[in-house]
Amino acid sequence: MIKVLKTGMLTTVQDIGRVGYRNIGVPLSGSMDSISAGIANGLLNNHKNDAVLEITMLGPKLAFLKAAKIAISGAELSAKINNTSIINNKVYFLKKGDVLSFGAAIKGIRCYLAVEGGFQTEKILKSRSFYAGITSQEKLNENDTIPFNSQLENTNNFKGLLKNKVHFFETNELEVYKGPEYDLFTPNEKKLLISNKFTVSKDSNRMGYRLEETVIEHTKSIITSPVIPGTVQLTPEGKLIILMKDAQTTGGYPRVLQLSEKSIAILAQKNAKDKISFKKMVSI
Structure with a gap:
């Protein structure tokens, strides 16, 4: 206990x-x-x-x-x-x-x-x-x-040590795949998504991370559709929202990108004003 x-x-x-x-x-x-x-x-x-x-x-x-x-x-x-x-x-x-x-x-x-x-x-x-x-x-x-279930048989000092080779704190690149609505946008608009650097907003939590920059204003709409952690939504005002682990299960904004599980973990360690960018995967 x-x-x-x-x-x-x-x-x-x-x-x-x-x-x-x-x-x-x-x-x-x-x-x-x-x-x-x-x-x-x-x-x-x-x-x-x-x-x-x-x-x-x-x-x-x-x-x-x-x-x-x-x-x-x-x-x-x-x-x-x-x-x-x-x-x-x-x-x-x-x-x-x-x-x-x-x-x-x-x-x-x-x-x-x-x-x-x-x-x-x-x-x-x-x-x-x-x-x-x-x-x-x-x-x-x-x-x-x-409460916890630990059943220790002795009180010896334990020496297990793991060198963490996952450089979450050093990288600002997030691996992404194209989302279901990625191809609704023009090649130039897609380039803006991948080539820009973005700033994590202070309005970020376990539900989602908002990014400060305006990237692509648009009038495209979709029928409310399933979303999952790591889904990157693009609002009509041109702002990006990256859904995280406590996010809702459906959404109505275009789903332009999808983060890998590793990228969700990297983003989870970023604070307000930290910079991130997207690294496109082979499937994009």
């Missing part, structure tokens, strides 16, 4: 999401940066769908009410165990009574905390991912307790 002493900016429980329910209007949800979440789980030999904590920008302070083996990955958020700094992508043992805390973001904005055995919060529609209106809460609150 973990007790939340301080909440941080936004801390939620996430797994791979509610796969298979979009036909009834249920968003996928799940870890925004699924690759970093997978690394944290992998270090502990957890199942890929074991629930982790997704910690955004300013992290929480957590008291461990029993011993646990943990790993953190993703953003660097000044993590400490009992005021001793720790690093990402390494396995640590925490004793009963230890306190894990996070500070301000150094690199990236979303960090993932995994515990051996996974967090055991309520499961609804085969997922523990927080989502308002589906789970009983949408974020962790002060004094919440979070």
